[in-house]
Amino acid sequence: METERQVLVIFPHPDDEAFGVSGTISTHVKNGTPVTYACLTLGEMGRNLGNPPFATRESLPKIRKKELQKAAAVMGIQDLRMMGLRDKTVEFEDDEKLIQMVTGLINELDPSLIITFYPGYSVHPDHEATGRAVVRAVRRIPEEKRPKLHCVAFSNNHESEIGPPDVINDVSAVTDQKIGAMKAHISQTGWMIADREEKLKQNDPETLAWLQNERFWNYQWENDQVK
Amino acid sequence: MEPIQISAVQEKINEFANKTVYIHLETTNGAYASHFNEGFFSAGAYIRNAQVSYEHGKIIGEGPFRVGLKLPIGWIYAEGLTHFEEDDLGRLLLAGHGYDGKLAVALEISETPFE
Numbered sequence A: 001m002e003t004e005r006q007v008l009v010i011f012p013h014p015d016d017e018a019f020g021v022s023g024t025i026s027t028h029v030k031n032g033t034p035v036t037y038a039c040l041t042l043g044e045m046g047r048n049l050g051n052p053p054f055a056t057r058e059s060l061p062k063i064r065k066k067e068l069q070k071a072a073a074v075m076g077i078q079d080l081r082m083m084g085l086r087d088k089t090v091e092f093e094d095d096e097k098l099i100q101m102v103t104g105l106i107n108e109l110d111p112s113l114i115i116t117f118y119p120g121y122s123v124h125p126d127h128e129a130t131g132r133a134v135v136r137a138v139r140r141i142p143e144e145k146r147p148k149l150h151c152v153a154f155s156n157n158h159e160s161e162i163g164p165p166d167v168i169n170d171v172s173a174v175t176d177q178k179i180g181a182m183k184a185h186i187s188q189t190g191w192m193i194a195d196r197e198e199k200l201k202q203n204d205p206e207t208l209a210w211l212q213n214e215r216f217w218n219y220q221w222e223n224d225q226v227k
Numbered sequence B: 001m002e003p004i005q006i007s008a009v010q011e012k013i014n015e016f017a018n019k020t021v022y023i024h025l026e027t028t029n030g031a032y033a034s035h036f037n038e039g040f041f042s043a044g045a046y047i048r049n050a051q052v053s054y055e056h057g058k059i060i061g062e063g064p065f066r067v068g069l070k071l072p073i074g075w076i077y078a079e080g081l082t083h084f085e086e087d088d089l090g091r092l093l094l095a096g097h098g099y100d101g102k103l104a105v106a107l108e109i110s111e112t113p114f115e
Helices: A024-028 A061-073 A093-111 A125-139 A158-162 A172-183 A188-203 A206-211 B004-017
Strands: A009-010 A037-038 A079-082 A113-117 A146-153 A166-169 A213-218 B021-025 B047-052 B056-060 B067-069 B074-081 B083-086 B090-095 B104-110
Touching: A009 A024, A009 A093, A009 A125, A009 A213, A024 A037, A024 A061, A024 A166, A024 A172, A024 A213, A037 A061, A037 A093, A037 B104, A061 A079, A061 A172, A061 A188, A093 A125, A125 A146, A172 A188, A188 A206, A206 A213, B004 B056, B004 B067, B004 B083, B004 B090, B004 B104, B021 B074, B074 B104
Parallel strands: A009 A037, A009 A113, A037 A079, A113 A146
Antiparallel strands: A146 A213, A166 A213, B021 B047, B021 B104, B056 B067, B067 B074, B074 B090, B083 B090, B090 B104
């Protein structure tokens, strides 16, 4: 993995980073690179409340905020920004306001690498809106000055349209942090952790690959679909 | 939250009647429904901090329950409600949790705006 000067991670929900990016974040931190994580919402609309429920619609954001802070601590992130938007409303925000929010972060932090969702291939409307805002903000920067833009994609059609990931990070040195980040978001990831831990015990190759590698796509500026 | 007790919920609904209250109403299949099952038609609706005053309200059914609030010139209702809580701010929180533990519907009434 290349050493970066400054990394800026932008996702809409606490736990968006846990499953497929927490190893990369932890590796950058380990390399001594400052990492800023801008999390747009507190996941207020999460549906995993249990039955019997462990939280209400009103108490969930407080729980998820604490989980986010804990995950950041596990990954070693010192600069966690909670941007105050509301879950499931990101796509309805004023587009220019979102671009300015991202531009403000870029101007302040001067990142050499930005990590976000790949617009068009990231399923949740908040993921899509976040990815679009980042692409629009970065696009305004002259090409030779643009930071690298690594995107997460997982829609059902993604590989047939944008090909296989062109960035695969070996994160096997930070598996504790990765599992720790997953566990920090326990209200949302509980069911997944039990499944993964069982498979890890059995040395399931797919689960080991998930734990040791993280996949990204460089944003394809030559095939820019964001309006 | 605890499983709905009709009498406790009805009492709270009555307390809010003819006052200015704020409503949170939400129903959803989740943002991933059509991702995991491409044939699934996903729909949902959401309103937060609608300021209303209702003439009367009623909880009805044998579980899951339905709640309807009659407005001077309209209605609010929710179905599929399973759990309730009167929280520390005196708000009535009603929710419907599916068999999978996921929230499917929420109806909340408060005398002060929701955050």
